Amino acid sequence: MNENPKSKKPEIVRAVESLRPVIEDIAVSLYKRPETGLNEVFASEKLRGILEGNGFSVEAGVADLPTAFVARVGTKRPNIAFMAEYDALPGIGHGCGHNLMAAVAVGAGIAMSRVLPPDEFGVSWTVLGTPAEETIGGKVVMVEKGVFKDVDAAFIAHPGQTNSVGGGIRWASHPLEITFHGRTSHAGGNPEAGVNALDACVAAYISIRNLRNHLKDSVRIAGIITHGGHAQNIVPDVAQMRFTLRSTDWRYLENVVIPKVKQCAEGAAHAVGCTVDFRHHEMLFRDTLDYPVLQKICAENFKYVGAELPPPDPTYAGGGVTDVGSVTWVTPAIQIGFNATSARGHSVEFADSTVTPRGIDAAVMAAKVLALSAYDIVSEPHLLDEAKAFLKERLSR
């Protein structure tokens, strides 16, 4: 990006730096009081209070999630959102560093509201409180309930062991529970009167596993039998399985994989004379779209703040699922990674490292990168147009 003399970038960097005490306070207080998904009452209240104190209008409990919130300054468009996560893991506290994610989003949002007051610059700045990333995927619910309808772009930063601008595969996932219903009878006395739900279940399990041979490579199918009957002398009238079904393309998952899985189960049920029903016991998490234009902007801003950005690792296959994926399919969005620790993810050591000087420095750096990137897309509208065109093109495929 050509640095022009009117650029607000130096001012944005200073504004984020001046918010270091706020960033540290959020990181430390959430670390001390970790709360799991949908129980983030303290965290949600704390963040809302800080944002309100800085001139944001706050709506709590959006999308019927009590700990979700929208905090916004301004009414004009584009409306740029910084997404905060703040749920912890059972037993190990902030072992995924979501306390830092909250600190980064709030820091970036307040900094932008100060340097580019919304009415003067014809923009809005939003901080979205997105709870329960580790459990139900709060963002998936918020997408479905339309929270992102008037968001023009969304940014989020996740701590880890390296700086990154996304990349790697983040899978789409839509777990499925399959239940077979038959009829009990005495397994020894009158087996001919029973309809064996477990037989249907086992046959279905095998044919679902065989499906793998006739699907694209970019699919994962794994399952367990969660119920197989009550006693061996009773013909099982109910048998149940749970599958995790993943693909690198949510539409392939929905339009091809899941119908085929259901067909296998229906075929097995028919063969045995059972009935079968299906339930998605968890929501659809979409795969994550990587927006080249947003990746380029963020990469340049890592450079701008003097941070190292290792080249993407072409062998990295990811394997993870994130609720940010669903956001990327409704509005241009990017999740950057920032180097905050050398501890492994989901560990107590990781949690502890979030409140060290290195962890806080990293959060300040990440807040700068997000704020500067938001500045780029509002000051050069063709960049946002490019991101929107990319989404439109992907949706039309």
Ligand SMILES: [Zn+2]
């Ligand atoms: Zn995480």
